[in-house]
Amino acid sequence: MTTPVVVTGIGVLAPNGLGAADYWAATLKGHNGIGRITRFDPSPYPARLAGEVPGFVAREHLPSRLIPQTDHMTRLALVAAEWALADAGVRPDELAEFEMGVITASASGGFEFGQNELRNLWSKGSRYVSAYQSFAWFYAVNTGQISIRHGMRGPGSVVVSDQAGGLDAVGQARRQIRNGSKLIVSGGVDGSICPWGWVAHLATGRLSTSDEPDRAYLPFDTEARGHVPGEGGALLILEDAEAARIRGARSVYGEIAGYGATFDPKPGSDRERGPRRAIELALTDAAMEPGEIDVVFADAAAMPERDRIEAAAITAVFGPRAVPVTAPKTMVGRLCSGAASLDIAAALLSIRDGVVPPTTNVSLSVEYELDLVLTKPRASVVRAALVVACGHGGFNSAVVVRAPR
Amino acid sequence: MIEFEVTIEDLKRILQEGAGADENVDLGGDILDTEFEKLGYDSLALLETAARVTREFDITFDDDAASVAVTPRGLLKVVNDGTSE
Numbered sequence: 001m002t003t004p005v006v007v008t009g010i011g012v013l014a015p016n017g018l019g020a021a022d023y024w025a026a027t028l029k030g031h032n033g034i035g036r037i038t039r040f041d042p043s044p045y046p047a048r049l050a051g052e053v054p055g056f057v058a059r060e061h062l063p064s065r066l067i068p069q070t071d072h073m074t075r076l077a078l079v080a081a082e083w084a085l086a087d088a089g090v091r092p093d094e095l096a097e098f099e100m101g102v103i104t105a106s107a108s109g110g111f112e113f114g115q116n117e118l119r120n121l122w123s124k125g126s127r128y129v130s131a132y133q134s135f136a137w138f139y140a141v142n143t144g145q146i147s148i149r150h151g152m153r154g155p156g157s158v159v160v161s162d163q164a165g166g167l168d169a170v171g172q173a174r175r176q177i178r179n180g181s182k183l184i185v186s187g188g189v190d191g192s193i194c195p196w197g198w199v200a201h202l203a204t205g206r207l208s209t210s211d212e213p214d215r216a217y218l219p220f221d222t223e224a225r226g227h228v229p230g231e232g233g234a235l236l237i238l239e240d241a242e243a244a245r246i247r248g249a250r251s252v253y254g255e256i257a258g259y260g261a262t263f264d265p266k267p268g269s270d271r272e273r274g275p276r277r278a279i280e281l282a283l284t285d286a287a288m289e290p291g292e293i294d295v296v297f298a299d300a301a302a303m304p305e306r307d308r309i310e311a312a313a314i315t316a317v318f319g320p321r322a323v324p325v326t327a328p329k330t331m332v333g334r335l336c337s338g339a340a341s342l343d344i345a346a347a348l349l350s351i352r353d354g355v356v357p358p359t360t361n362v363s364l365s366v367e368y369e370l371d372l373v374l375t376k377p378r379a380s381v382v383r384a385a386l387v388v389a390c391g392h393g394g395f396n397s398a399v400v401v402r403a404p405r
Numbered sequence: 406m407i408e409f410e411v412t413i414e415d416l417k418r419i420l421q422e423g424a425g426a427d428e429n430v431d432l433g434g435d436i437l438d439t440e441f442e443k444l445g446y447d448s449l450a451l452l453e454t455a456a457r458v459t460r461e462f463d464i465t466f467d468d469d470a471a472s473v474a475v476t477p478r479g480l481l482k483v484v485n486d487g488t489s490e
Contacts, residue, residue, distance in 0.1 A: 064425030065445060068453070127460055131453035 005174040006404060007253045008244050009088025009237030010345045011080035013189060015051030015230050015332040019083060023342075024349045026331070028377045030360045033332045034213040034228050039193050047207040049216050050193050051230025051333030069132035070145065071110025073231060077142040077189035078149060080235040084185065085150065088237040089250045092150040099182040101154035102147045103173045104189070104235070105165025105337035106139040107391075108200065111192035113137055118196075146185055146235075154181045159337075162391030163299065164261070165190075166233065166340030167399045171259035173238045182243040187341030191231025201229050204392055206303055214361045217334075219300035219327055220307050220372055222365045227302045230329075233338020234345040253348040257384070258286025258400035274396035275299070276313035279388060282398035283317070286384075290318045293400070294382045295356050295373075297343040299390040300327035310388065311368040320369035324378065328357040340389035344401060347385035351403045356380050411458055411484050413437055416477055423457045424450035437478045448472045451480065458484055 010020045015033025017023030026033070034051045042048035058067060058075040066078065081102075085092065092100060113130075114137035120128040135141055140158040147156045155176040159168040166188040173186035192200070201207055208226040210216035217228040244252065260281025262274030283290060296318070299310055314325060328346055329339055350356055356378045364372045384402045391397075417432050426432050427445030436444060441451060455471035458464070466484050474480035 063428050064421075065427055067425050068423060069449075127456060129456075131449050131456060134449070 003178060004241040005177045005238055005256045006241045006244055007236050007256065007348055008239050008249045008251060009084040009090065010234060010253065010348065011082065011084030011087065012234045012342065012345055013053050013056065013076045013080050013232040014342060015053055015232060018053070018055060020087065020345060020349070024346070027328050027346065027357045028355065030358055030375070031331060032213055032360065033230070034216065036211070037193060040195055045198060045202065046209050047202060048211060049208070049213060049228045051228060051335065052193060053232045066145070068130070069136055071113035071136050071141070073189060073191040074110055074136070074142050074145055076191065076232055077104065077235065078145055080189045080233070081146045081150070081185050084235045084237050090183065090237060092152060095183065097151050097153045099154055100152035100184070101176055101181050102143045102152050102156050102185045103159070103169050103176065104143045104146070104187065105159045105161070105169040105341070106142060106188065107160065107162050107165060107190050107336035108192045108197060109139045110137045110141055111197035112194035115194050115196040142189065152185065155184065161395040161397070162336060162393060163334060163339050164389045164391035164395035164397040165337035166342070166344070167259065167387060167389050167397035168261060168395070170236065170238065170256055170341065170344065170399060171261065171397070174256050174259060177238060177240050182240050184238045185235055186238050187233060187235040187344070188337030189233040189235060190336035190338040192336070193229070193231050206301070208302070217302055217330055218362050219298070219302040219330065219359070220311065220364055220368050220370060221362045224302040224304050224307055228333035230333030230335045231338070232332070232342070233335050234342040236341060236344065252404040254351050254404055255402045256399060257402040258282040258284070258288065259398070260285055261395070261397040264394035264396065273309045274394070275310055275388060275390060276316050278396040278398040279313060279317050279386065282386065282400050286400040286402065288384065288400060290323070293318070293323055293384050293386045294380065295347070295350060295385045296323055296325045297347055297385060297387040298325050298327045299388045300329055301390065306390065307368070310390065311370055315369050321371040323371065324356055324373050324380065325370045326356050326373040327359045330360045330362060340387060340397070343387045343389070344399060347387055347401050350382045350385060351401070354379060354381055356382065411462055411481060413477060413481065416454070416481060419457045419461065420446065420450070420454055423453045438476050440475055441477070455484070
């Protein structure tokens, strides 16, 4: 049985907007959320820009019991989950606790919390390490905290596949709904903008060292030179479509119609990389033809080789300049596991409003045969969108979202 | 002999600092015999509290007994004279 799985709520915390409405308005205006790092002094590091979520004061949003035991990114995730549930009109205490679950993605866990406790350990001794270090750093911590807070005792898991994670979590959530769950909180909210996390980002060799916020992250541009990391993301309320109807859900943003995931061949292999097959698998899973897709949200690595692979994959499936392509993440940076679920949110809002958000700051290289939506949003009927995400380590995933029927 | 007696007021402050406070609980009231579960504190909160008491007062006591104390009175007893309630 393949029951449709629909999105009924969206919770967003992004570098250019707190809440889905603010994020979407800022994104359509092309508002840049990238800036010089403020959370620590970035001056000794070769890369100094990030997409930080502005104006987030945890104590204004969360009870004090949760503050000592949570990393910054977990606080963002708890608020995103709360906002998504409110948006969906869901009162978890009115639903069966074992029919609700939480499946999130995480790239690194609570790095900032972990850094502080490791500093305490080595500078003061083991007696100074927080008891909450036992779980606050851990990949699954967002899933656990959301599950406990809202009494969701069904499936609970975490997917670790870097940038692809935001899609892989949604794919897994859909699988669990097809297995009988009624509602899953899914997606990713991530971030590790602290010195320890920054060193890990630098080690990938993929960070832009530009100091100009509007010139640092330029996918598909001849000046592409790596990316800017960011924090935040989106959590989504996924429901069995029939259960949502019975519950009286007030809005349905769209359906998670298709999902595909592939893994790259080993480095140095001359076999094709995985993005094209991930896209084709997602389309096949959705039983849709390429011509039925109205916009592609690109992974947009901004590393020339990876841009080439992604552009070739899109062109191979859809044809040269045959489908609008966009990467609004140029405004917020790459949010690790938060990036792709934020793109799903943007895709659903594109469907709702009939508009494709722009890829800002980029001048498209003549090398790529893409219809990249540049500078300004493009009015367009959007019935279905494809979201592509490629994670460090060879993960490639794609999701098709479709207008509600 | 008790060189560093930890009081209920010390404990309330350290609970608040180390583990926060449930919004439905008035830590300012008489909580000496209220169960930690009703105050919104789990065993991890007690472990963290015990660690903070150890550091601040530079005393040692049985961590395991502290983390299973049922009430603030029980925890203070473990902390101040090293015997479980």
